[in-house]
């Protein structure tokens with residue numbers, strides 16, 4: 720399972736809070752970083768042990784995650800299912816360094832993330848994690864290419880921007896603005912932006928939630944392609960159980976706990992998914 724944990728890597732008091740892209744650039748050389756060595760396919764990339772997250776609002780404690788233990792192997796494609804409020808986003812946010820657990824341990828390769836400070840989590844997210852959310856968060860005044868290129872300024876070893884744009888099938892639209900694109904196309908730009916820095920992890924929270932079936936399939940095809948061709952470890956949250964067929968492994972959360980885990984012996988391509 721989780722093996723012996725090391726002390727958190729990032730405890731340097733010199734690493735300050737990062738508040739803007741300019742800050743990110745200027746902190747690049749000060750912020751402790753994990754070397755960008757790609758792990759062997761199948762080796763553990765994330766190890767979570769008894770993760771617990773309690774949100775306190777006034778006098779009320781909400782237990783969003785209750786002792787979730789989970790190993791994620793490099794290159795794996797995981798679909799995370801569960802009813803609304805079951806803790807899916809909370810888990811994804813903690814795995815992606817957007818939030819920290821109340822208790823439990825989380826390790827990315829050899830490095831502890833629980834207890835890591837703001838600057839350390841920023842470095843982790845910036846160098847190792849690509850996020851895709853339900854809404855695309857593109858900058859309207861920038862073209863497709865420029866939206867994707869923004870990230871490469873702060874990445875250690877980015878992909879060529881046009882290569883990333885081509886990977887999501889938008890090469891002919893590279894000079895278009897977000898308002899000139901459909902929702903599915905905008906989501907594909909968001910995926911290109913997430914993967915252009917060659918992250919170890921691609922974390923997607925309801926990536927097809929705002930899309931119709933046909934467009935949703937196209938977006939899932941791009942996510943599947945990134946996982947298959949680049950080997951990016953991928954976790955997708957969805958309410959749509961049909962998407963589970965794409966996964967190597969399907970995890971189901973209920974009331975903050977992992978209530979079901981299933982490995983797919985054969986994966987279904989997004990084009991074959993029916994919902």
Ligand SMILES: Nc1ncnc2c1ncn2[C@@H]1O[C@H](COP(=O)(O)OP(=O)(O)OP(=O)(O)O)[C@@H](O)[C@H]1O
Nearest residue numbers: 774776781783801802803804805806807808809810
């Ligand atoms: N910042 C917060 N403060 C207080 N409670 C929170 C906070 N964030 C989440 N929660 C609570 O934690 C629980 C898990 O929320 P979470 O968003 O992780 O669920 P989810 O499975 O992703 O739900 P959905 O499918 O609706 O997005 C819920 O009861 C939610 O109300």
